[in-house]
Amino acid sequence: xxxxxxxxxxxxxxxxxxxxxxxxxxxxxxxxxxxxxxxxxxxxxxxxxxxxxxxxxxxxxxxxxxxxxxxxxxxxxxxxxxxxxxxxxxxxxxxxxxxxxxxxxxxxxxxxxxxxxxxxxxxxxxxxxxxxxxxxxxxxxxxxxxxxxxxxxxxxxxxxxxxxxxxxxxxxxxxxxxxxxxxxxxxxxxxxxxxxxxxxxxxxxxxxxxxxxxxxxxxxxxxxxxxxxxxxxxxxxxxxxxxxxxxxxxxxxxxxxxxxxxxxxxxxxxxxxxxxxxxxxxxxxxxxxxxxxxxxxxxxxxxxxxxxxxxxxxxxxxxxxxxxxxxxxxxxxxxxxxxxxxxxxxxxxxxxxxxxxxxxxxxxxxxxxxxxxxxxxxxxxxxxxxxxxxxxxxxxxxxxxxxxxxxxxxxxxx
Amino acid sequence: xxxxxxxxxxxxxxxxxxxxxxxxxxxxxxxxxxxxxxxxxxxxxxxxxxxxxxxxxxxxxxxxxxxxxxxxxxxxxxxxxxxxxxxxxxxxxxxxxxxxxxxxxxxxxxxxxxxxxxxxxxxxxxxxxxxxxxxxxxxxxxxxxxxxxxxxxxxxxxxxxxxxxxxxxxxxxxxxxxxxxxxxxxxxxxxxxxxxxxxxxxxxxxxxxxxxxxxxxxxxxxxxxxxxxxxxxxxxxxxxxxxxxxxxxxxxxxxxxxxxxxxxxxxxxxxxxxxxxxxxxxxxxxxxxxxxxxxxxxxxxxxxxxxxxxxxxxxxxxxxxxxxxxxxxxxxxxxxx
Ligand SMILES: Cc1ncc(C[n+]2csc(CCOP(=O)(O)OP(=O)(O)O)c2C)c(N)n1
Ligand code: SF4
Ligand SMILES: [Mg+2]
Numbered sequence: 001x002x003x004x005x006x007x008x009x010x011x012x013x014x015x016x017x018x019x020x021x022x023x024x025x026x027x028x029x030x031x032x033x034x035x036x037x038x039x040x041x042x043x044x045x046x047x048x049x050x051x052x053x054x055x056x057x058x059x060x061x062x063x064x065x066x067x068x069x070x071x072x073x074x075x076x077x078x079x080x081x082x083x084x085x086x087x088x089x090x091x092x093x094x095x096x097x098x099x100x101x102x103x104x105x106x107x108x109x110x111x112x113x114x115x116x117x118x119x120x121x122x123x124x125x126x127x128x129x130x131x132x133x134x135x136x137x138x139x140x141x142x143x144x145x146x147x148x149x150x151x152x153x154x155x156x157x158x159x160x161x162x163x164x165x166x167x168x169x170x171x172x173x174x175x176x177x178x179x180x181x182x183x184x185x186x187x188x189x190x191x192x193x194x195x196x197x198x199x200x201x202x203x204x205x206x207x208x209x210x211x212x213x214x215x216x217x218x219x220x221x222x223x224x225x226x227x228x229x230x231x232x233x234x235x236x237x238x239x240x241x242x243x244x245x246x247x248x249x250x251x252x253x254x255x256x257x258x259x260x261x262x263x264x265x266x267x268x269x270x271x272x273x274x275x276x277x278x279x280x281x282x283x284x285x286x287x288x289x290x291x292x293x294x295x296x297x298x299x300x301x302x303x304x305x306x307x308x309x310x311x312x313x314x315x316x317x318x319x320x321x322x323x324x325x326x327x328x329x330x331x332x333x334x335x336x337x338x339x340x341x342x343x344x345x346x347x348x349x350x351x352x353x354x355x356x357x358x359x360x361x362x363x364x365x366x367x368x369x370x371x372x373x374x375x376x377x378x379x380x381x382x383x384x385x386x387x388x389x390x391x392x393x394x395x396x397x398x399x400x401x402x403x404x405x406x407x408x409x410x411x412x413x414x
Numbered sequence: 415x416x417x418x419x420x421x422x423x424x425x426x427x428x429x430x431x432x433x434x435x436x437x438x439x440x441x442x443x444x445x446x447x448x449x450x451x452x453x454x455x456x457x458x459x460x461x462x463x464x465x466x467x468x469x470x471x472x473x474x475x476x477x478x479x480x481x482x483x484x485x486x487x488x489x490x491x492x493x494x495x496x497x498x499x500x501x502x503x504x505x506x507x508x509x510x511x512x513x514x515x516x517x518x519x520x521x522x523x524x525x526x527x528x529x530x531x532x533x534x535x536x537x538x539x540x541x542x543x544x545x546x547x548x549x550x551x552x553x554x555x556x557x558x559x560x561x562x563x564x565x566x567x568x569x570x571x572x573x574x575x576x577x578x579x580x581x582x583x584x585x586x587x588x589x590x591x592x593x594x595x596x597x598x599x600x601x602x603x604x605x606x607x608x609x610x611x612x613x614x615x616x617x618x619x620x621x622x623x624x625x626x627x628x629x630x631x632x633x634x635x636x637x638x639x640x641x642x643x644x645x646x647x648x649x650x651x652x653x654x655x656x657x658x659x660x661x662x663x664x665x666x667x668x669x670x671x672x673x674x675x676x677x678x679x680x681x682x683x684x685x686x687x688x689x690x691x692x693x694x695x696x697x698x699x700x701x702x703x704x705x706x707x708x709x710x711x712x713x714x715x716x717x718x719x720x721x722x723x724x725x726x727x728x729x730x731x732x733x734x735x736x737x738x739x740x741x742x743x744x745x746x747x748x749x750x751x
Contacts (some may be wrong), residue, residue: 022527022531050528050530052523055554058554059517059558064524067527070525072528072531088514198486205513206499207501212501
């Protein structure tokens with residue numbers, strides 16, 4: 001049914017349609033509206049689930065572990081600091097092979113504390129053993145949540161749906177919310193691989209030593225990587241049922257004969273596509289590749305999609321301090337041996353708007369082969385230089401964050 | 415002839431413990447039953463005389479008996495988890511889940527919520543951990559589980575230190591005790607006084623339906639409390655003192671004796687409470703000065719001479735004062751009750 005609703009509300013509706021047994025809530029912006037909406041549905045009796053107001057994110061993920069281990073379908077949502085706070089359990093649920101589903105309303109990681117969007121939180125759990133799906137739009141956010149439950153339970157792995165905080169979670173737009181009957185057709189009842197059952201007692205989560213740890217972890221990686229085979233046909237089934245294209249591993253955009261290809265994840269693809277349309281109109285052979293599934297990393301699909309590219313620009317909303325792009329590094333590895341230039345554009349950190357004009361400048365430079373290897377989009381070089389000088393001149397130069405904001409305030413006065 | 419028929423009831427041992435043979439069959443403890451569950455069965459790797467292994471088997475066998483085997487256990491990281499399981503072996507005869515060190519109360523909440531949502535509320539949940547997992551790293555999770563009144567019995571096996579990592583101090587380590595991080599050096603050898611916490615009191619402050627303490631020296635009492643706990647719903651807490659021969663520097667054969675002495679000195683108050691109010695205490699019938707308890711443990715050996723005479727009179731007096739206060743506070747003496 002078509003509805004004009006907030007992204008969070010859309011996600012909540014999708015989750016409710018999946019008939020979760022246990023939902024945990026611990027508030028953190030920009031995830032709050034999702035759990036509030038689900039809580040209201042449970043309280044009103046519209047959704048028959050256990051809704052647990054927990055004491056922390058660590059508890060939220062731990063409740064999911066317990067619930068999932070008895071065969072219950074379990075869901076929570078978090079962001080940023082909340083994800084870090086539950087980190088130990090994020091690894092644990094994956095290691096135990098329990099199919100929890102979580103929304104990550106992507107938000108920056110502090111310090112400095114910042115509630116706005118980027119992908120640092122998602123990147124911090126890149127290696128945890130979760131499937132990580134990225135939504136470009138709120139429609140995709142809905143569809144990916146339904147897909148997430150199917151995929152998680154099929155593979156016995158946890159799935160995280162990354163939805164850009166505020167940009168998507170708080171955007172009110174038209175979405176098509178599926179009917180319950182459709183979702184019921186897509187999502188069979190949960191059949192756990194291992195379960196705590198007094199009639200057939202097992203021990204789950206015991207210690208494994210050097211004799212088998214490598215093998216157990218290797219198998220966990222195989223199980224996770226199976227998503228690369230399972231996801232495309234599953235997404236096709238969902239697309240058929242919902243009569244629209246549900247994202248799978250990668251989403252190509254105007255890739256035919258594209259020389260320059262822009263790779264990105266999440267909502268920023270919308271702006272990127274607009275810029276590409278403009279540039280196509282101006283006669284440039286440029287296209288985009290959205291990575292919908294970041295973990296497991298669809299190497300083959302990306303290699304194929306980029307087969308015709310002579311230059312790649314990776315736009316990403318996170319970076320590895322002291323190193324550089326994270327997605328770009330993965331892309332570079334996939335393309336190793338090709339010898340084509342790969343640029344990193346780090347954009348949108350902590351909610352910094354990613355302007356089409358700024359992207360256009362970068363992409364023009366890419367077309368002209370003048371784009372540098374790494375660009376921090378719209379970096380205020382002057383403010384950075386002032387603080388670097390200050391640190392060189394004064395030992396007790398104070399907190400950089402404060403200094404930068406003072407400099408900005410001063411500049412805006414003059 | 416008739417005199418022979420009168421059932422003879424007498425206290426068989428110096429401890430006043432009642433021999434199992436002397437009570438009627440229906441009141442005998444779960445451990446005496448040849449068909450007992452052996453929830454934690456033999457073959458595990460605990461040290462000889464491990465109080466935690468005993469406590470866990472006693473408690474879970476009793477819980478298994480009253481739930482007709484409809485029981486799931488969640489375990490925090492710690493000695494109990496490690497000595498009972500390394501794959502492919504497991505000593506657990508009931509469904510058992512280990513997740514992490516800090517989160518067993520929350521995992522148990524999830525198990526209970528999951529079972530309820532699946533319409534399997536007849537399956538009950540026990541969470542268990544050591545004093546470190548309970549009083550320190552898991553305190554937030556435990557408090558949350560209590561506060562929500564989730565349908566979980568949490569059992570703390572208190573051996574008064576982080577044993578699994580090599581006997582470091584926890585917030586349940588008593589004053590003066592030597593641990594690997596409270597060495598017997600400096601002006602105040604061993605652990606400092608005036609710190610630490612007593613989790614049963616914290617549990618009572620949450621006004622949860624049931625809080626109890628128990629000792630492995632008193633099987634009837636321990637089992638009765640587990641049964642009482644399992645007859646209720648909501649958050650319940652059982653704190654069992656479990657001597658650790660390795661960490662305490664005690665003889666393996668002294669585990670039960672030490673449990674009993676801890677109770678008889680007043681250092682470990684044995685009581686129960688409902689909805690935050692004390693409802694019953696085990697009165698001490700044979701009061702013992704604290705040095706009798708301390709002397710048997712190497713972690714307190716710096717308080718004594720080689721011959722076993724009290725050397726550090728002031729410190730022993732301080733420990734005695736703690737015992738005396740417990741006796742007043744938890745009404746452990748007939749005079750004050
Ligand atoms: C987050 C985390 N911190 C530390 C540890 C290391 N650790 C494992 S068991 C343990 C000690 C457990 O002590 P306690 O809870 O008292 O149980 P005991 O072994 O004494 O029975 C520690 C510190 C861990 N596994 N996880
Ligand atoms: S160290 Fe202590 S608690 Fe651990 S197994 Fe040995 S006796 Fe038991
Ligand atoms: Mg301990």
